[in-house]
Amino acid sequence: MNAEPKTPLVEMRDISISFGGIKAVDHVTIDVHAGEVVGLLGHNGAGKSTLIKCLSGAYRADSGDIYINGQKVVIANPRDARAHNIETIYQTLALADNLDAASNLFLGRELVGAGGFLDDARMEAETRKIMARLNPNFRKFNVPVSALSGGQRQSVAIARAVYFDAKILIMDEPTAALGPHETQMVAELIQELKRQGLGIFLIDHDIHAVMKLCDRASVMKNGQLVGTVNVKDVTDDDILGMIILGKQPAKAQ
Amino acid sequence: MTQTTPTPSASQTSEGAAARFLRATEIDTRLLGMVGALVLIWVGFDLYGEMFKNGGQFLTPRNLWNLSVQTASIGIMATGMVMVIVTRNIDLSVGSILGLCAIVMGEIQVNILPQYLGLGHPLIWIIAVLCGLTVGGLIGALHGFLVAYGRIPSFIVTLGGLLVWRGAAFLVARGETISPIDPTFQLLGGGPYGSVGATGSWIVGLIAVAAILWMLKSGRDRRRKHGFALRPMWAEYVLAALGCGLVIGAVLLVNAYPWPAGIVKAYAATHGITVPEGGLFISHGFAIPVLILIAVGILVTVLATRTRFGRYVFAMGGNPDAAELSGINTRLMTVKIFALMGVLAGLSAVVSSARLNSATNALGTLDELYVIASAVIGGTSLAGGIGTIYGAILGALVMQSLQTGMVLIGFDAAIQQVVVGGVLVLAVYLDILYRRKST
Ligand SMILES: Nc1ncnc2c1ncn2[C@@H]1O[C@H](COP(=O)(O)OP(=O)(O)O)[C@@H](O)[C@H]1O
Numbered sequence A: 001m002n003a004e005p006k007t008p009l010v011e012m013r014d015i016s017i018s019f020g021g022i023k024a025v026d027h028v029t030i031d032v033h034a035g036e037v038v039g040l041l042g043h044n045g046a047g048k049s050t051l052i053k054c055l056s057g058a059y060r061a062d063s064g065d066i067y068i069n070g071q072k073v074v075i076a077n078p079r080d081a082r083a084h085n086i087e088t089i090y091q092t093l094a095l096a097d098n099l100d101a102a103s104n105l106f107l108g109r110e111l112v113g114a115g116g117f118l119d120d121a122r123m124e125a126e127t128r129k130i131m132a133r134l135n136p137n138f139r140k141f142n143v144p145v146s147a148l149s150g151g152q153r154q155s156v157a158i159a160r161a162v163y164f165d166a167k168i169l170i171m172d173e174p175t176a177a178l179g180p181h182e183t184q185m186v187a188e189l190i191q192e193l194k195r196q197g198l199g200i201f202l203i204d205h206d207i208h209a210v211m212k213l214c215d216r217a218s219v220m221k222n223g224q225l226v227g228t229v230n231v232k233d234v235t236d237d238d239i240l241g242m243i244i245l246g247k248q249p250a251k252a253q
Numbered sequence B: 001m002t003q004t005t006p007t008p009s010a011s012q013t014s015e016g017a018a019a020r021f022l023r024a025t026e027i028d029t030r031l032l033g034m035v036g037a038l039v040l041i042w043v044g045f046d047l048y049g050e051m052f053k054n055g056g057q058f059l060t061p062r063n064l065w066n067l068s069v070q071t072a073s074i075g076i077m078a079t080g081m082v083m084v085i086v087t088r089n090i091d092l093s094v095g096s097i098l099g100l101c102a103i104v105m106g107e108i109q110v111n112i113l114p115q116y117l118g119l120g121h122p123l124i125w126i127i128a129v130l131c132g133l134t135v136g137g138l139i140g141a142l143h144g145f146l147v148a149y150g151r152i153p154s155f156i157v158t159l160g161g162l163l164v165w166r167g168a169a170f171l172v173a174r175g176e177t178i179s180p181i182d183p184t185f186q187l188l189g190g191g192p193y194g195s196v197g198a199t200g201s202w203i204v205g206l207i208a209v210a211a212i213l214w215m216l217k218s219g220r221d222r223r224r225k226h227g228f229a230l231r232p233m234w235a236e237y238v239l240a241a242l243g244c245g246l247v248i249g250a251v252l253l254v255n256a257y258p259w260p261a262g263i264v265k266a267y268a269a270t271h272g273i274t275v276p277e278g279g280l281f282i283s284h285g286f287a288i289p290v291l292i293l294i295a296v297g298i299l300v301t302v303l304a305t306r307t308r309f310g311r312y313v314f315a316m317g318g319n320p321d322a323a324e325l326s327g328i329n330t331r332l333m334t335v336k337i338f339a340l341m342g343v344l345a346g347l348s349a350v351v352s353s354a355r356l357n358s359a360t361n362a363l364g365t366l367d368e369l370y371v372i373a374s375a376v377i378g379g380t381s382l383a384g385g386i387g388t389i390y391g392a393i394l395g396a397l398v399m400q401s402l403q404t405g406m407v408l409i410g411f412d413a414a415i416q417q418v419v420v421g422g423v424l425v426l427a428v429y430l431d432i433l434y435r436r437k438s439t
């Protein structure tokens, strides 16, 4: 798909950010087209989460630019990212443990009724609807999310990202706490969202999942981009080589 | 993601009548515990008086009415302190803000406005109150700004504020006591004239009863509309009866406390009423500061539970990073929360100085500790994210009940301090045990 000449939905160009001398992300460029899934791979500490946090507004890059549909944009905080229809499932899930599922799902975008008061009943009803689709076993609507299992919490975070008609979806290890059945459901969800035309960045440690779900894969090591490959053109071992050795496979260069 | 929710039939057979009652009515067990503690304190002091003094003095309309007035100032501030503590901050400066606001309002209504408007002008009290609330709000906003944008821990900012504003209060009035204050302003502190009387109290009570019934009804309608589980009908009736009974009981209580004979005589003389043989029974009714506390409690509860502002307060307490990542402007929120705390300290300054009929720069000394203790006794977690407004007001009532009770049975100030301090630690310990059990 990267062969097509059309402008990417999102391009992060030459992004760098360091924390007290550590170059967490070092001149990295990645992009995603509408209807495409781009995998982001690399060891722990490679800088994947830090890179996508520059897109989600959690961090501000020290240098580099972000383009959406070819237009340069400034994403200074999470509000800016949401305004550009960028939704993020963080690795840490970013849930307020003391609030229930509906409050977390709508956090920052609450439904209000007459007089500007929260419409908790409608928010719960909407939450029940989307959870019925994403995780039909989910029942714990009226307890703080601290009382939920890891998988249930993860499904709340996923629901929050897909509820609001995202155009750009960032998924940072979305299946980390899930069992095989739930992981399969997330895979189906990703394929459905892709069909709907979203551009998706998927960070995942499971190379097989990446090979199955992604169109392209960008590999990072020590904050630097090793390279981006078309998944069709490479084998699992090629990608493993990129992750471990930090070398582009010969045929993809 | 597999659920292990017990089936309804299994849980119903295994739980006792009390548990079923609590689940059906959805009454919070923590609330029940606090009410229980309060009843214990009240009955305990009364029985002690019954046995060792000449008669129980605690459970009298007079004492309970006074208790309600004494709770007002701390209770008003405790509602704001809940918001501050829920966001993992603390405000040690509220007593000093109260002192400064009282002095500023005293200066304005005694030394400044009468020069321009004339003594006793009806605008004086309004302007004074607005100035007091504004000063409190601005100081709070400054604290919040330093915490949020300066990244200085709130403990330090407000510890500094505790000293700064107390000193400022001294400087503004050169250490003098300002009195007597405007007669209308004085009504905000309570007393026979600063109460709404028997008829007024019945009106307040009936409005409250109507509001309780309306809330139960509309809550049920909303649940039905979305197809959520409804409380059994009998539970709704129990809740309605409990709520309305409490309100009517409170009205009967405050109406059972008559004006003292001296005040009645003076009132009769100025209004040309002849006092009959057996004296004239004029009820106090609800004191105005108590009504202010109730109004503040309702408003802040609505703010905390029904608005975005409140939702963000709790989200910030539960997970500050998540709040920020959800697009909440957590810094601006912090400024607003401290500003609200400041406004409430200003309101408490109105109540306290009006009750005292004077403004002194020492007013509100140590109040910060009682306010924080009230919030914490009321179930606000210092770890953030958890707390209720009604809990804090009940906490203030518990603290004040202890203090009043000890005064009544003749404990001296030193023992009072020991007891109040001990109770605070005990209450927090019980709270920790409760939370450990319930999670
Ligand atoms: N807020 C931060 N402060 C300091 N160092 C950070 C911060 N966030 C990330 N890092 C560092 O940046 C590097 C990349 O981390 P991260 O992006 O989480 O890697 P990945 O998601 O690929 O596992 C690590 O060395 C990590 O310690």
Ligand SMILES: [Mg+2]
Residues within 6 Å of the ligand: A048, A049, A050, A091, A172
């Ligand atoms: Mg990561």
